[in-house]
Amino acid sequence: MTRAWRWLGWVYLALAFGFILLPVGVLVTFSFQDGRLPVPPFRGPSLRWYAEVLADRRLMAGLGNSLMVAGVSATVALGLGFLAAVGLARHQLPGAAVLRLVLIAPLTVSYLIIALGLLSLYNRAGVGLSLWTAGVGHVVINLPLCFAILYAAMGPHLRAAERAARDLGAGEAAVLWHVTAPMLAPALLAAWFLAFTFSWDEFIIAFLLTRFDVTLPVEIWALLRSGISPRANAIGSLVFLVSVVVVVAVQLIALRKARA
């Protein structure tokens, strides 16, 4: 009886992982297709589509743009989220609960709504669409995330250390620089990397808020419109690789810090 249940458990696990990972496996497999169509039968491994992708100026420009938007927007979201978390965790402010709620609220709004709202705002203000305007959109979606992660990480342990630093003569800026930020380093890194991947993968906001220079997901969408090809699989695999590297980095950093 128990053996049967254990066996069923493993079957369930295999099915669940298959369901999650099969699409990615298919995508990656057919990025090596030696043929014009990314569908079975698999005709043997080839790197020709990767060569084509890496030689494609537009895709490479999109890749560069994506890295830049993700890096800058994650950094800005982290900085603003950090200051908001410090302010709300360390000071008694009138309406602090409402402020916290308003800061978190964008997490519950669909990206489409955020993009449309920003789009009409830019039109009214006469701001031309660019990577910058998309970057602002990414800050909007990532700020609540960074704030929530950092706010949760500011426990009594940190508060006690900050108090000790003040007692030993540190001013507020010195407390933040020498105590708060270093002690929050794992949370800061985790928040930054998560914000980076969210921006890196994001399509709707980037699509609606960019014009001439676009990010990689928007470039890929343009590519898909001209029909399926192993090229799309190859660029998709590269995007996936970057995400995996970032997520693994987060895990390693967080786990290492947690064990220390």
Place this chain on the structure above:
Amino acid sequence: MSAAVTLRGVSMRYGGFLALDNVSLALEAGEFAVLLGPSGCGKSTLLAILGGFAEPSAGTVEIGGRDMAGVPPRHRPTTTMFQDYALFPHMTLVDNVAFGLRMRGMGRRARRARAEELLALVGLEGAGRRHPDALSGGQRQRVALARALAVEPQVLLLDEPLGALDLKLRRQMQDELKAIQRRVGTTFVHVTHDQEEAMAIADRIVVMNAGRIEDEGPAREVYLRPRSLFAAAFMGELNQIPGRGTGAALDTPLGRLPLAAAGPVVLCLRPEAIRAGPVEDAPEAPPAIDLGPARLLEATFFGTHHRAHFAPLAAPDLRLVVHLPQGTAPEPGATARLWARAPVLLPRPAPEATP
């Protein structure tokens, strides 16, 4: 370097709760003072006020003759050794200890050298490159002490620093604290609820209860001649015998005792101040007071003494705790005559009015 501490009429109100009620206290420079009391008595609040972490609702605080009103912690001549140590986990021990000096702009080489000296002072020489999480509780304690002393405060505030240590380590750290205080000469203000700890280290014990100072003085003074019933009971085990003074004598459930008193009082006797002798003994000359015969109910061996419970024959419902000498062999059921010395008479608190 050390400074005198003067509090005048300090009160602290949190909403409707009066944590400190008109407290006045004068500590001399270089003194080791201990604020002693049960939790919630206001001792930690008083320490927070000295450190600048709380502003009193009323009253003035002077340190080294300087009024401290509105002076933030970092500009005060005080540092605190916190109960939870509050070491910086991301810094080495040297950087922890040198932090205050760094904030004061001392150069890297000089402050590291000074930090090493202080680590040596607390018995951690050579450990400077380790991190706090590699240390035991007692070692963290020492680092916290070194860090607080590094900036040469005029007053060091210690907030129940030994509370988390096991008994043996606590006794050892008490001796070390005392020795270090003698060496650096800084005024120490130490908070604890452990009266043995207070007696082990204090030049002056300040007994607090419900936001007020009940008694203060050297341990000997507070233990043997307490000024309040609370202080007497908090400093150690105490037999309390209610009585009524008639002027020249004292009427108690044990009979009339030759003690001059007036009005309702409590006769306070420490267990070690009562002696048991043969029932038929002739009355001793004063100052020993004859408490009359009593029956031994039970006795427990405590190493240095037997702790015995007696029921006086004159008042069988009363219980007296007596420390009998180590060499005796107390027999439950036996009767003995009890003799008391060092009696303390304190006014009996008015019975609480019941609504």
